[in-house]
Amino acid sequence: MTSTADHADLISEVEGHLRKVAKVVRRGMLDALPDGEPVQWLYGPMREYPSRPGKALRPALCMSASRAFGAEPDALLGVAVAIELLHNAFLVHDDVADGSEMRRGRPTLAATHGMAAALNAGDGLAIVSGQVLRRATRGLDPELADLVWHEFDTMALRTLEGQATEVGWQLDNVEDLKPQDYLELIMLKTCWYTTIHPLRVGALVGSGGKADLAPLVRFGFHFGAAFQIRDDLLNLVGDEKTYGKEILGDLYEGKRTLTLMHLLSAAEGKDRALLSDYLRRGRAERSDDLVRSVRRLMDDYGSIGFTREYAEGILLVAEEYFEQAFADARQGPDLDFLRALVPYVWARWR
Template sequence: MENINEIIAGVENPPTTFEEYLTCYADKVGALVNEYIPRGTHPDMDRYLYAPLFDYSQNGGKRHRPLICFAACQAVGGDMARATSAAAAIEHFHTAALIHDDIADEAELRRGEPCLHLTEGLGLAINMGDLALSLVNGTVMNDANLDDATKVRVVTELINMTRRTIEGQALDIGWARDGRYDITPEDYLVMATHKTAHYSGAVPLAIGAIIGGGTDAQVEALRNYGLDTGLAFQIQDDLLNLVGSEESTKKDFRNDLTEGKRTLVVVHALQNSPDRDRLIEILSSKEKDPAVLAEAVAIMEASGSVDYARAYAENLTSIAKNRLIDMVEPSPSRDLLVSMADWFVNRLK
């Protein structure tokens, strides 16, 4: 199996934008991180555990988390190959989060395919999510290329990341369970920062910089950049689910409304729309009728909530880019990370 340095070196025309970076390396990096999924000592362990998890992870999306971990490592002058186990750990955490999230949400599709709990059954899907979680810290601790002090720093980051994500998920699920419609935009930002921004932005970048030997200032600059852009990523993801297309989301279009998700668009509309009662009625009904879901979107557009969320994400990324440019030395890797912010907010344009 090629290592990340060989993968990068094997590309004749290196990508100059973040979108090109993902397109160029996603498949090979996906294969690289999936090398860390073990095999069972009994054939039925593979049948009921390892093989379905491997297949699920192969349908792995754009792999932006491991790729930004590698970019951060290189941006501070480090050897990307040393970051491979950590990049894989974060990606497997993402897999675990998706499996468990789809169970909690009673979702049907993930990346255009039936969810794991529907194809393999609830019990086995929970078990596979648990296995993916076990790969997070173990992958790093078993890496002979990392010294003990670095392992402790990285695993501490991963432990804190896991707790914060679970905290955010608790808010997200709890608000839906209790029919909470008093949630403010400020509440949403706390939830989304914990649930998504740490593990989708801040921690991959911070860990990449730690392994790359970055200074404390560089590590924190990249962490803060990841927090801001990770939050913008979640806001844009929510927007894509409402006003994108089924092709762009590769999951149930507008299923956030069916599940009653308290997104930034929704909570803003709940505070500002004259049709608040009708919106609550739709959000409470597990509605799947496309016409009714379109009505909910129209209510949110009329209240300015879609524009509000889009502007919030764009402002976050604009400020974050300027801070990163001030704190990290110029390099192609830094340019890719700056481009990441633009990609996050341009996915609807």
């Protein structure tokens, strides 16, 4: 069993590398953003999320995978910046759709600038992401550049499909959901753009188009699923200052997380009736007392414990698929970092 000291060392090592990547990518994002007018209503708000410290997991995956498969040190920096810009665009739109109040420890764009300005800022970040990717792929072989763009387009569509499904479940008050439904959702909503796409693009360019990308999908799915489930749990049990987002925000929004799905299947009698009433309400109608009651039921029915065990099983599979996905990668610090990310997912608190 891994000791607390080992966990602390792992977290320190991985997050130290992520901070270095974040610093370089943040500079690249801000350099790519226009600085003309209208600053107050567009370009200023566009800079806010990229300026806030984030995990930088996606660019770190992309750049390390590329080097592990043979790329020069900074060959994928432009692609990594494009991925992170699109991530920030998604975050702005997510916060509007979810009615979220906090992002990376500060108020959301919608909370400070209003919904219309936030949507414009999100659109602007998505547009600049495409511009950065176009510049980054100009130096590639044309066929390889087309493959990178195909990967980028596929990732964006899969992510949008997942977002639409999640919103649809809430709009139609869908209750009869199973763990398999959740996994299919996060394959689209989370895994494609958080893990699968960065890894595939990194390996694709690093190997000059020769890498077998199929194993990266299997690893990326299980790794990304564990990442998302851990994120869901931190929203329920984490510390808001460390986590950087609104604690219990998912419950206020009525998100169909794995934990909530388990509770819906296990609850009985008046508890099940309370859950049905909770799901029928919108965010503004879900009182603090109601949300806390649902959170207590998650403890009472073992939903938190179920979620932990489920994610730990997925993580064990991810460890097995890692060796297949990186069988042709070269040994070195980048492969070591990628391997360390698997246990880190479960050890992290932000």
